[in-house]
Amino acid sequence: MKIPQIEKLSKPLIEKVAIIGAGLGGLAVAVALRKLGYDVQVYEKAQDFRPVGGGLGLMPNGLNCLNAIEPEIVKNIRNSGCEVNTSILKNTQGETIRTNPATRYQDKYGQPLVTIWWWHLQQVLVSQLPDDVIHLNHRCIDFKQDDSGVEIYFDAAQKVNADLLIGADGINSAIREVLIADGKPRYLGSMSWRAVIQSNQDILKPGELGFVRGNKEFMYLLNVADGYISWLYRRLSSDCELSQNVDLVKSRVLYQLADWGESLRSLVEATPAEQILEGPICDRLPLNFWSQGRVALLGDAAHPMAPALGQGANSAFEDAYELALCFSEASSIQEALANYEQRRIPRTQLIQTRSALGEMRYYETDNEAAARQMQEQSQMSSEEFQNWLLNYKPYE
Structure with missing residues (x-):
């Protein structure tokens, strides 16, 4: 069943929508709500758009929702990223152990697996919005609401009014802190280092996604188009302290990769220290x-x-599509948001839980993995879960 497209309403439910955060989810929902006919304004704390972020994978569930919001977005994503046709498992010396075809995504779910630089994806979404919709250098610090609207406050004594406020401002959300006040995020025992660099090395061919497994550590290698490669290194660590400066960040990673092969170490060595996140x-x-x-x-x-x-x-792109859909069908804000929560929360609760478990599975020994698989036999299998996850159809 094809996901219904987002289309302009004859009469929008409300007029003004303020979105906090010009990340991927905030921009996607801005595009969707504007297509419905809403007056949407996006407020972002960054002072400018610059080349930031690592590489990421876009999967069929996200791409299908973006396609239902605006087909041109997916067309531009496929032009700006790399479609993965082969996944490669390497050892820490850079030697290929196993290759697996990845074409089943397109065949089975109707969309490919696409790897792309976060910044390029942000620019694809930005290009769908008029310049006067996005307001940079606006750090939201508070809001107040009543039956007639929401007043939103920023740190430079600025304020705006809206009929609806959407907090799409990330894991350390200022909107969530005011709304729910549930404290700081939970550390999962894994530290991350990542970067995107221009590379002419032969370590990864077009269409390949690489995974390197070490001892309580691993690395992903992603082609993100135009000769750029994204490397993402993670390591099990009880210590979540950050390095004091960018040079220490780079030396820390290289120290941890001391026993790895030159082809992998050289990616990090070639990365400017200030670009490592x-x-x-x-x-x-x-x-x-x-x-x-x-x-x-x-x-x-x-x-x-x-x-x-x-x-x-x-999952943020799923949210964006579903929220817009709810505001295209409901007769009140309360009905729209109640339907949004009902459609989204049970699904994302399961994804959050499985994601946290999945993070720890990266560090399992073979014996631990076998024991876990025995315990999980009565639960949804990995294949069943993947089908449920990637074959997402909001109306089914």
């Missing part, structure tokens, strides 16, 4: 509600998850 892998426990009154959460602000299943961006 270091951070702890965190999530939050699932919530039972994402909205109050005229304020709702979306994406990582609503359901931050470990990256193990690659569903952070993809």
Whole structure:
């Protein structure tokens, strides 16, 4: 069954929508709500758009929802990223152990697996919005609401009014803190380092996605188009302290890769220190509600998850599509947000939980993995879960 397209309404439910955060989810829902006919304004704390972020994988569930929002987005994503046709398992010396075809995504779910630079994806979404819709250098610090609207406050004594406020401002969401006040994110015991660099090395061919498994450590290698490669290194660590400066970040990674092969170490060596992103892998426990009154959460602000299943961006695109759909069908804000929560929360609760478990599976020994698989035989199998995850159809 094809997902219904987002189309302009004869009469929108409300007029003004304010979105906090010009990340992937915030931009996607801005495009969707504008297509319905809403006056949408996006407020972003960054002072400019610059080449940031690592590589990520877009999966059929996310791509299908983006396609239902605006088909041109998916067309541009496929032009700006790399379609994966082969996954490769390597050892820490850079030697290929096994290759597997990845074409089953297109065959089975109607969309390919696409790897893309986060920044390029952000620019694809930005290109769908007029320049005067996005307001940079706006750090949201608070909001107040009543029956007639929401007043939103920024740190430079600026304020705006809206009929609806959407918090799409990430795992450390200011909107979530005011709305729910559930404290800091939960550290999952895994530290991350990642970067995107231009590379002419032969370590990864077009259409390939590489995975390197070490001892309580691993690395992903992603082609992200135009000669750029994204490397993502993670390591089990009880210490989540950040390095004091960018040079220490780079030397820390190289120290941890001391025994790895030259082809892999050289990727890190060739990366300018200031381009390496270091951070702890965190999530939050699932919530039972994402909205109050005229304020709702979306994406990582609503359901931050470990990256193990690659569903952070993809589930945010599901949110964007579903929220817009709810506002195209409901007769009140309350009905729209209640339907949004009902459609999204049970699904994302399961994805969050499986993602946290998946993060720890990266570090299992073979014996631990075998024992876990025995315990999970009575639960949804990995294949059943993947089918449920990637074959997402909102109306079924």
